[in-house]
Amino acid sequence: HQDEDKLQEYMDELEFLAFTAGATVDKRFTQKLTQPDSKTFIGSGKAQEIRDYVKEHEIGTVIFDDELSPSQLKNLEREMEVKILDRTNLILDIFAQRATTSYARTQVELAQYQYLLPRLTRMWTHLERQKGGIGMRGPGETEIETDRRIIRDRISLLKDKLKTIDKQMATQRNNRGKVVRVALVGYTNVGKSTLMNALSKSEVFAENKLFATLDTTVRKVVIGNLPFLLTDTVGFIRKLPTQLVESFKSTLDEVREADLLIHVVDISHESFEDHIDSVNQILMEINAHQKPMIMIFNKIDDFSYEKKDEDDLTPSTRKNISLEEWKNTWMAKSKYPTVFISALTKENFPEMKKMIYDEVMKIHISRFPYND
């Protein structure tokens, strides 16, 4: 991490992830290295410092922001004598807690086993005492001692199960016929579910935690007599574990097969530009980056950043920006139709609805050119 601000933002996000998983963060440690130590990720002095702190304050878990290699994880756990989680493990745990449908549970279980497989040699015995807790949910401890083969069997079983469900879901998608399909995409916690609720007047679970949405929800929405299907997808996040991208294939298929994407951005978040990049990156990975898209900059009501510098006119450093001012920012000059709203107060909803209507209508007309 070069930049101190960035570093703190990453740590904020990690703390938010930990909070979502049910943990409270006691202290942050950072270290600048030109490259991670191949054996222990951090340097030995830093490891010692953390170890001493953990001992003194009786800390239960140490969380790393990056994915650790199996041997780094093992070495660190031995050196620090504390449970170690990496970012991937933490995210998998959150998904495990929040998976409600059998499909989501199967996807998470598969991802967890794939994460576990190369880490089977890990020393868990000294951790047997602290049963449960973060990183221990799902296929955790009890299977650790079992044969790799059993886990491989389980993985192929889960893959088969997912394949079957994938087929069913593809059929369902086909049966939806020619109705225009719109997918909400965006970084996690930007307000997709809130927007979905506001547009479809249904109750989708929205809360201020990361990944409140695990499964896709499809709702029929009508704007000015024009019906379309709106899908809420899992929130994207920086460094989403690759196992998850893979196993959430069907969730992402909703995005891949959508006719129109609505990219929701949380303008009140200081890293919103990074978030846009992360989302575009994932859209590219799933080959959905060339679809028609609308950019919705959300949370204009919640805009409370301190002015860093009088001359700094970037919106993220200014307070109380009016709608007219928003429209003069670089964000409004994107190649996509762009609108600024608050999903909470419904500010500027008429303009947003008109924009969605126009874009859906374009697709509708291209599909039914001879109807009125």
Ligand code: GDP
């Ligand atoms: P999702 O993860 O993208 O689906 O985001 P949610 O819809 O769950 O919203 C995340 C949090 O942001 C919740 O606490 C919402 O109440 C809040 N939120 C959503 N839209 C707005 C908005 O326009 N303004 C403000 N202030 N908060 C919002």
